[in-house]
Amino acid sequence: MSTTDVPREVVERTVWVAEDGLAVVVIDQRELPFRLTTRTLASVHEMAEAISTMVVRGAGCIGVAAGYGMYLATIEAETLPPASGDTFMQQAADLLVSTRPTAANLEWAVRRQQRALEATTDGPDRIRIARQVADTIAAEDVAACRQIGIHGLEILRTLQRAKGGPINVLTHCNAGWLAFVEHGSATAPIYAAHDAGVPVHVYVGETRPLNQGRLTAWELDRAGVDHTFVVDNAVGHLIRRGKVDVVIVGADRVSRQGDTANKIGTYLRALVAHHNDVPFYVALPSSTFDFAMLDGEAEIPIEERSSEEVTHVRGITPDGPQSLRIVAEGTDVRNPAFDVTPAELITGLITERGLCEPTEEAITALFPEPRPGR
Amino acid sequence: MSTTDVPREVVERTVWVAEDGLAVVVIDQRELPFRLTTRTLASVHEMAEAISTMVVRGAGCIGVAAGYGMYLATIEAETLPPASGDTFMQQAADLLVSTRPTAANLEWAVRRQQRALEATTDGPDRIRIARQVADTIAAEDVAACRQIGIHGLEILRTLQRAKGGPINVLTHCNAGWLAFVEHGSATAPIYAAHDAGVPVHVYVGETRPLNQGRLTAWELDRAGVDHTFVVDNAVGHLIRRGKVDVVIVGADRVSRQGDTANKIGTYLRALVAHHNDVPFYVALPSSTFDFAMLDGEAEIPIEERSSEEVTHVRGITPDGPQSLRIVAEGTDVRNPAFDVTPAELITGLITERGLCEPTEEAITALFPEPRPGR
Numbered sequence: 001m002s003t004t005d006v007p008r009e010v011v012e013r014t015v016w017v018a019e020d021g022l023a024v025v026v027i028d029q030r031e032l033p034f035r036l037t038t039r040t041l042a043s044v045h046e047m048a049e050a051i052s053t054m055v056v057r058g059a060g061c062i063g064v065a066a067g068y069g070m071y072l073a074t075i076e077a078e079t080l081p082p083a084s085g086d087t088f089m090q091q092a093a094d095l096l097v098s099t100r101p102t103a104a105n106l107e108w109a110v111r112r113q114q115r116a117l118e119a120t121t122d123g124p125d126r127i128r129i130a131r132q133v134a135d136t137i138a139a140e141d142v143a144a145c146r147q148i149g150i151h152g153l154e155i156l157r158t159l160q161r162a163k164g165g166p167i168n169v170l171t172h173c174n175a176g177w178l179a180f181v182e183h184g185s186a187t188a189p190i191y192a193a194h195d196a197g198v199p200v201h202v203y204v205g206e207t208r209p210l211n212q213g214r215l216t217a218w219e220l221d222r223a224g225v226d227h228t229f230v231v232d233n234a235v236g237h238l239i240r241r242g243k244v245d246v247v248i249v250g251a252d253r254v255s256r257q258g259d260t261a262n263k264i265g266t267y268l269r270a271l272v273a274h275h276n277d278v279p280f281y282v283a284l285p286s287s288t289f290d291f292a293m294l295d296g297e298a299e300i301p302i303e304e305r306s307s308e309e310v311t312h313v314r315g316i317t318p319d320g321p322q323s324l325r326i327v328a329e330g331t332d333v334r335n336p337a338f339d340v341t342p343a344e345l346i347t348g349l350i351t352e353r354g355l356c357e358p359t360e361e362a363i364t365a366l367f368p369e370p371r372p373g374r
Numbered sequence: 375m376s377t378t379d380v381p382r383e384v385v386e387r388t389v390w391v392a393e394d395g396l397a398v399v400v401i402d403q404r405e406l407p408f409r410l411t412t413r414t415l416a417s418v419h420e421m422a423e424a425i426s427t428m429v430v431r432g433a434g435c436i437g438v439a440a441g442y443g444m445y446l447a448t449i450e451a452e453t454l455p456p457a458s459g460d461t462f463m464q465q466a467a468d469l470l471v472s473t474r475p476t477a478a479n480l481e482w483a484v485r486r487q488q489r490a491l492e493a494t495t496d497g498p499d500r501i502r503i504a505r506q507v508a509d510t511i512a513a514e515d516v517a518a519c520r521q522i523g524i525h526g527l528e529i530l531r532t533l534q535r536a537k538g539g540p541i542n543v544l545t546h547c548n549a550g551w552l553a554f555v556e557h558g559s560a561t562a563p564i565y566a567a568h569d570a571g572v573p574v575h576v577y578v579g580e581t582r583p584l585n586q587g588r589l590t591a592w593e594l595d596r597a598g599v600d601h602t603f604v605v606d607n608a609v610g611h612l613i614r615r616g617k618v619d620v621v622i623v624g625a626d627r628v629s630r631q632g633d634t635a636n637k638i639g640t641y642l643r644a645l646v647a648h649h650n651d652v653p654f655y656v657a658l659p660s661s662t663f664d665f666a667m668l669d670g671e672a673e674i675p676i677e678e679r680s681s682e683e684v685t686h687v688r689g690i691t692p693d694g695p696q697s698l699r700i701v702a703e704g705t706d707v708r709n710p711a712f713d714v715t716p717a718e719l720i721t722g723l724i725t726e727r728g729l730c731e732p733t734e735e736a737i738t739a740l741f742p743e744p745r746p747g748r
Contacts (some may be wrong), residue, residue: 033702206684206701208582208605217705229707231582231684232606233639237676237713240641265607267614268642271649302611310580310605313687315698324689324698327580328407331591333603339611 002040003028011036013181014061015068015138017131022075024068026056029178033218034316044073044092051106052099054210058179059252059288060141063105066096067134070113074130078123086121089114101301102261102338104253104290109137137287138181144285144352145183152189152248152283152350157198159245159279166199166226168245170235170273173207173263174215175250175283185250185283187219189350194225202227203244205235207263209309209335232265236272247273248350251284258282258343258358259296264336270345279347282358286351286367294360297340307333376414377402385410387555388435389442389512391505396449398442400430403552407592408690418447418466425480426473428584432553433626433662434515437479440470441508444487448504452497460495463488475675476635476712478627478664483511511661512555518659518726519557526563526622526657526724531572533619533653540573540600542619544609544647547581547637548589549624549657559624559657561593563724568599576601577618579609581637583683583709606639610646621647622724625658632656632717632732633670638710644719653721656732660725660741668734671714681707 015026023042030053031037039055041047047069050056056065073092077085093110100106116133120126160167173179175186183191193200202220204227207213213229220227230238238244247269253261260266260282273280293299311327327333343358350356356366388401397416404427405411413429415421421443424430430439447466451459467484474480490507494500534541547553549560557565567574576594578601581587587603594601604612612618621643627635634640634656647654667673685701701707717732724730730740 206582208580208607211700214701214705218702221702221705227706229684229701229705230709231638233582233637233642234708234710234713236642236645237638237710240671240713263607264605264611268607268610268646271610271646272642275645275649297614310603313689313698313700315687315700316702317698322698324687324691324696326585326687326689327588327603328592328595328690331588331595331603332601334608335604336608336611339608339614 004038004040006036006038011038014178015056015064015181017068024065024072026050026065027178028055029057029215030055030314031321032178033214034321041072043076044069044095047072048095048099051096058174059103059105059250060145060180060185060285061178062100062103063109063287064134064138064141064181066106067109067113067137069096070110071127071130071134074126078127082121085123089117100303102252102303105287108287112137141180141285141287142182144287145180145185145188147352148185148283148285148350149183149188149192151354152281153192153196153198155281155350155355156189156193156200156246157196160198163245166201168201168203168243170203170205170238170244170247170269171216172205172249172266172269174212174219176216176219178215178219179250185285186248187216188283189248190225191223194223200225203238204229205265206231207265208232211313212263235269239272239276239278244278247278247280248283251282251288252338253296253300254282254284254289254349255293255296255300256289256291256363257294257296257360258346258349258363259300260341260346261296261300261302261338262341264339267339267341270341274345280345281348281350282346283350286353289363289367291367297342300340302339303337305335305337307335310335378412378414380410380412385412388552389430389438389555391442398439398446400424400439401552402429403431403589404429404688405695406552407588408695415446417450418443418469421446422469422473425470432548433477433479433624434519434554434559434659435552436474436477437483437661438508438512438515438555440480441483441487441511443470444484445501445504445508448491448500452501456495459497463491474677476626476677479661482661486511515554515659515661516556518661519554519559519562521726522559522657522659522724523557523562523566525728526655527566527570527572529655529724529729530563530567530574530620531570534572537619540575542575542577542617544577544579544612544618544621544643545590546579546623546640546643548586548593550590550593552589552593553624559659560622561590562657563622564599565597568597574599577612578603579606579639580604581639582606585687586637609643613646613650613652618652621652621654622657625656625662626712627670627674628656628658628663628723629667629670629674630663630665630737631668631670631734632720632723632737633674634715634720635670635674635676635712636715638713641713641715644715648719654719655722655724656720657724660727663737663741671716674714676713677711679709679711681709684709
């Protein structure tokens with residue numbers, strides 16, 4: 001894995017194939033907002049490590065990254081005897097899926113690759129197909145996020161017209177373009193509104209333990225969108241005091257009836273929005289649905305991550321980025337990375353096909369066919 | 375203000391008068407849990423600075439500290455001509471009250487001193503009275519917290535008997551002995567249960583931005599109480615999944631009908647507890663009531679603190695404590711330090727006179743007389 005510093009202006013997407021076609025380049029999201037660097041990943045193991053350590057993160061982004069991880073695996077498999085190559089591909093798939101158990105897009109992308117690759121055991125063929133599928137997953141992700149922006153814009157425009165002044169959006173974590181390939185999910189309506197001249201202001205919550213709110217603040221600053229940063233504890237107060245007109249968050253896995261796994265703390269925000277009659281939307285490409293699952297609270301696996309994410313925090317000093325211990329050694333820590341928001345707390349789902357009620361009936365009506373890759 | 379490192383075993387309370395009677399010694403709570411140091415404060419200005427910078431913090435503790443601040447002011451006033459001495463005392467009172475606008479105990483202690491000092495303009499008399507009042511406020515705080523422990527123990531014991539296993543308590547911020555003089559408010563029932571052999575486990579939330587959860591973890595570790603540290607975002611998930619049997623928090627100001635200002639994020643916890651049928655208690659000495667105020671949400675002033683508390687965090691390195699920037703420079707930040715939990719989300723108030731419903735009727739029935747100092 002090699003690292004390169006890059007100027008802020010040149011990067012417009014999160015994942016791409018290196019010029020020689022033999023490696024994948026990603027933004028190192030652990031270094032943002034303090035340093036914009038890319039990492040070049042030359043094997044499926046490097047990709048898996050980048051996903052599990054959250055060099056690469058975000059629902060759509062890790063789906064696309066996993067798609068390219070399978071592509072890297074086909075390059076590695078070509079040098080092996082056919083039987084070993086097949087085993088290697090299966091191990092590559094298992095490895096990628098195991099990195100982030102809550103993430104639906106990741107598993108979806110790997111399974112889609114596996115299905116496409118069933119047709120052939122020929123090395124060069126496999127490479128060609130895997131590249132095509134990975135490129136398609138990325139292109140579909142970009143297109144879906146663009147459509148989410150178009151549909152979400154209508155929601156913001158309607159709210160803004162009813163209100164008059166700038167519309168205050170609360171989001172959580174980073175469901176911006178950094179979490180996808182371009183546009184983002186929760187941010188797509190915000191960017192679309194900003195581009196359309198609809199006045200919008202965003203409250204960005206810190207999102208402990210990994211503080212992805214600062215990634216969202218970095219994105220919004222870059223795009224010139226007005227925003228305010230607060231700690232996670234402040235969101236109840238803001239909503240209760242009428243400072244928030246609408247909440248829009250992303251998702252990591254959404255069940256067939258609309259129960260939504262997203263970054264830990266999402267459920268708190270949904271509950272306080274619901275209790276104070278503030279609309280709460282989940283923005284997602286359909287690749288985040290898990291159509292095999294009905295009751296998200298009972299069935300979605302919740303990833304428990306390292307306690308070091310809680311006990312240490314990354315920041316910046318004049319000498320560069322640094323990690324600092326902020327909890328006493330020996331403290332017992334739990335670190336669930338996601339929670340599940342039950343569908344009844346969600347106003348609507350903003351998908352690439354339009355707004356959808358969070359019910360099994362509405363979701364399966366909007367997405368009746370088995371999607372590609374399922 | 376002078377600083378002294380002290381061994382962890384010797385300190386048993388948060389505030390005391392120096393041996394020569396001319397200064398007040400406090401634990402520097404900004405250095406905990408990484409270093410246990412005391413600061414010696416020799417003037418009302420030093421005391422006010424210690425309170426506003428949160429060297430001294432916590433509802434009861436800053437009340438007691440303010441009482442001693444007025445005592446320090448009487449020593450300073452003695453060297454001035456009578457008219458200037460009176461002016462100085464008034465300025466001292468204003469200065470102390472202005473340091474933390476949400477805190478009820480602080481204003482209460484200052485007013486109590488002012489009323490006691492009305493009787494005399496004689497310098498030595500004033501010093502003697504102020505010392506006596508400050509000592510009384512501290513002694514009453516200790517006694518009230520002890521009683522809160524006794525009453526709260528019954529709640530925990532009843533819940534534990536009904537459940538069988540260890541009772542899981544969620545608290546917020548630090549309403550421990552560090553926030554008072556001894557025992558604490560929210561922690562008093564926990565310590566009483568631990569001492570009585572009632573099995574208890576505590577979930578400690580980080581409490582961004584100033585991370586006072588690590589003070590609570592330090593206290594619990596010192597007392598041998600089983601506990602687990604989580605980020606603030608995790609509390610909804612824990613409660614929703616049945617990991618929490620009861621929530622107990624402290625308070626900074628409670629209105630006559632039970633609306634409770636406490637550390638930012640308390641409202642979120644109360645709402646999620648209410649929604650999931652988990653009892654939510656506020657523990658407070660009656661000095662935290664503001665009997666002049668009915669509607670806490672409309673009337674309690676919410677202190678907005680420095681953005682640096684959000685953009686920087688204190689931690690520990692092998693070279694000692696350090697402050698680290700964790701939000702990009704130039705980011706717009708809001709930092710409300712408290713929120714208000716409406717009475718309807720509160721199961722009960724644990725006071726030194728026993729458990730009380732959060733209603734005007736019940737509160738004024740339990741505390742019918744104007745309390746000393748009001």
